[in-house]
Amino acid sequence: MAKGTFGERLKRERELREVSLNEIASATRIAAKFLEALENEQWNKLPGGVFGHGFVRSIARYLGLNEEDLLSEYDMARSEASAPAASKPEQRIPSPPKWIPAVAVSHAAPRKNLLRW
Secondary structure, rough: OOOOOHHHHHHHHHOOOOOHHHHHHHHHHHOOOHHHHHHHHHHHHHOOHHHHHHHHHHHHHHHHHHHHHHHHHHHHHHHHHHHOOOOOOOOOOOOOOOHHHHHHHHHHHHHHHEEEE
């Protein structure tokens, strides 16, 4: 999905039904600033978690759109906007030096002899 497609569709559907932002805001109880952020795809201005999905569902219901289709478009637009984090090189725990077992064996032998006395 190209950038702007979700927000543009949302705005177009709202305008086709001649619904103002204030009207949909009062009907859905979603702040107008969040509706504008959705239409402009300004994801950083939206609350996180399940709120975005709830907003999209409420808007879809109010406008008479298919909720699942609109949610899919929303998820796709959000995933395209979030750039993948730069992968860190894997930091492995270093293996113990190979001489440690030899030292353990050499220290165990004298103790064994001390117990015989």
